[in-house]
Amino acid sequence: MxxxxxxxxxRALGETAPEGxxxxxxxxxxxxxxxxxxxxxxxxxxxxxxxxxxxxxxxRADGTPAVLKLAPPRARPEAERAALAHWGGRGAxxxxxxxxxxxxxxxxxxxxxxxxxxxxxxxxxxxxLPEAKALLEAAxxxxxxxxxxxxxxxxxxxxxxxxxxAEAMRASxxxxxxxxPLVAEALGAREALxxxxxEARLLHGTFRQSKVLAxxxxxxxxxxxxxxxxxxxFDLARLVRDRVEDLIxxxxxxxxxxxxxxxxxxxxxxDQERLRGWTLFRAVESGVRARRVGRGRDAELLLEFAGWL
Numbered sequence: 001m002x003x004x005x006x007x008x009x010x011r012a013l014g015e016t017a018p019e020g021x022x023x024x025x026x027x028x029x030x031x032x033x034x035x036x037x038x039x040x041x042x043x044x045x046x047x048x049x050x051x052x053x054x055x056x057x058x059x060r061a062d063g064t065p066a067v068l069k070l071a072p073p074r075a076r077p078e079a080e081r082a083a084l085a086h087w088g089g090r091g092a093x094x095x096x097x098x099x100x101x102x103x104x105x106x107x108x109x110x111x112x113x114x115x116x117x118x119x120x121x122x123x124x125x126x127x128x129l130p131e132a133k134a135l136l137e138a139a140x141x142x143x144x145x146x147x148x149x150x151x152x153x154x155x156x157x158x159x160x161x162x163x164x165x166a167e168a169m170r171a172s173x174x175x176x177x178x179x180x181p182l183v184a185e186a187l188g189a190r191e192a193l194x195x196x197x198x199e200a201r202l203l204h205g206t207f208r209q210s211k212v213l214a215x216x217x218x219x220x221x222x223x224x225x226x227x228x229x230x231x232x233x234f235d236l237a238r239l240v241r242d243r244v245e246d247l248i249x250x251x252x253x254x255x256x257x258x259x260x261x262x263x264x265x266x267x268x269x270x271d272q273e274r275l276r277g278w279t280l281f282r283a284v285e286s287g288v289r290a291r292r293v294g295r296g297r298d299a300e301l302l303l304e305f306a307g308w309l
Contacts, residue, residue, distance in 0.1 A: 003027065003028040003031035003032060003035075003042075003045065003054065003056070004028060004045070005024060005027055005028075005049075005054050006045065006046075006047045006048050006049045006054075007048075008047075008048040008049060008050075008051060009024075009049055009050065009051060009052075009053070009054060010024060012051035012052065013051075013052070013072065015293040018074075021072070023072040023073075027054060027070065030070065030114075031054060031056065031068075031070055034068060034070060034114040035056070035058065035068065038058075038060070038068070038116060039060070039061045040056075040058040040059065040060060040061075040066070040068060041058060041059045042056050042057070042058050042068075043056075043057045043058060043059065044056075044057050045057075046067075046122050050224060052071055052072070052075040052224075052226075053069050053070060053071035053072075053075060053077075053113075053224075054069070054070045054071075055067060055068075055069050055122070056068040056069075056070075057119065057122065065119035066096055066116055066117060066118065066119050067093075067116070067117040067118070067119050067120075067122075068114060068115070068116055068117075069114070069115045069116075069117060070113055070114050070115075071113040071115075072113060073113060075113065075226070076156075076226060076227075077113030077114075077115060078113075079153070079155055079156070079226070079227050080115065080224075080225055080226070080227065081095065081115055082150065082152075082153040082155070082227070083155070083202060083225050083227035084115075084117075084225070085098070086147070086149070086150045086153075086202065087145060087147070087202075089118070089217070089221075090144055090145075091141055091142075091143075091144030091145045091218075091221065091222055092144075092145060092204075092221055092222045092223070092225065093117050093118050093120060093213075093215075093221050093222065093223045094117065094118035094217070095115065095116075095117060095118075096116045096117060096118060097115070097116045117223075118215070118217070118221075120213040120214060120215045120216075120221055120223065121213055121214040121215065122213060124213060124214040125209060125210045125211070125212055125213050125214070126138050126141075126209045126212040126220055127209040127210050127242075127243075131243065131246075134209050134242075135209075135239070135242070135260070135263075135264070136267075137212065137219075137220050138207075138208075138209050138212050138220075138239055138242075139236075139239065139264060139267055139268055140220075141212050141220050141221070141222050142204065142207055142222070142235060142236065142239070142268070143268055145202070145203070145204050145207075145222060145225075145235075146201040146202070146203065146232050146235070147201060147202050148201065148202070149200065149201070149202040149229045150202070155202065155227050155228060155229045156227075156228050156229070157200075157228065157229050157230055158194070158197070158203070158228055158229065158230025158231065158234045159194045159197070159230065161205075161228055162190055162194065162234075162281065162285075163194075165285045166187055166190060168288075168289070168292075169183050169186065169187065169284070169285055169288050170183070170187070172288045172289075172291070172292050173288075176288075176291065179284075179287075179288055179291065179303065182284050182287075182303060182306055182307065183284060183288060185280065185284075186280050186281045186283075186284035186285065186306070187281075189277040189278075189280050189281050190277075190281045192277065193231075193233075193274060193277050193278060193281075197230060197231045198231055198271070198274075199231050199232065200229050200230060200231070201229070201230070201231070201232055202227060202229055203227060203228050203229065203230060203232070203234060203235040204222055204225045204226075204227065204235055205225055205226035205227050205228040205235065206224065206225065206226045206238065207222065207225075207235055207236075207238055207239055208238050208239055208242050209239070209242045209243070211223055211224050211225075231274070232268065232270055233265075233270045233271060233274040233275045233277075233278050234278045234282075236264055236265075236268060236270055236275055236278075237275060237278035237279040237281075237282045238282055239264065240257070240260055240261055240264060240275070240279045241257075241279065241282075241283055241302070241305055244301050244302065244305050245301060247305060248301050248304055248305065253305075253308070254308040257305065257308050257309070258308070261275055261276050261279060261309075276309055279309055280306055280309040283302050283303075283305050283306040283309070284302075284303065284306045286298075286302050287299045287301075287302030287303040287305075287306060288303075290302060291303075
């Protein structure tokens, strides 16, 4: 069958692809090789899928359902592999291959980032639940992921990742004075936060409601980490702004946001002010990046949300 990437993936990677990157062009052939190496039967391409990887619903030679995920090097698939192996299925999707040898699709080109994973229910996330229940289930899942990082893999740190993001934010503010005040506030918050981080845990890195899927082994399991090592408040911050469209549309959106920060901080034993600071930084970073690549509506929502913090 054809392994054409969904348009959502094509658009998202097109915004971030470095000049000369050929991963998307190589992807159909690489997916075919990865499937053949594992003797998989492909049921379908997951659509609309994610913004950083191709996801194939497959069956193994023994008929077991599974997922084959292919991601470009800039999505750090080997860090995802290391994190999933360390979690061992506790709170997260189970990795079905022990290493990244030939059978795992290693090698040059688009196939180097192939992961074979436990099949969850790809169309059922906690986002399908009522908001209060969704936040409760998502937060409970996230708590299980916050463990001591492994000693045998050098994950990126929160300080390093946000440092790169901060540089891009400064450059955007210089070109776009309208966002400069929020950028300055967000950068100030980050500087204070990285100066005295209270712990170093293995974090999901890009956690939100849509990253928690229904499973058979456990009711809810996290997928799609971009793992990083740092303080728990950083990981929780992205969850605060889930369903941002609904928050912005609500007359009580600002008050609801502040209550959400307080409730999530208390439920997961995270300092409320640190959570507020990281929520501000991550919202401004996402908003400025969206504005930079021409996603004006997303930028408007995110920056308005950030202004409430």
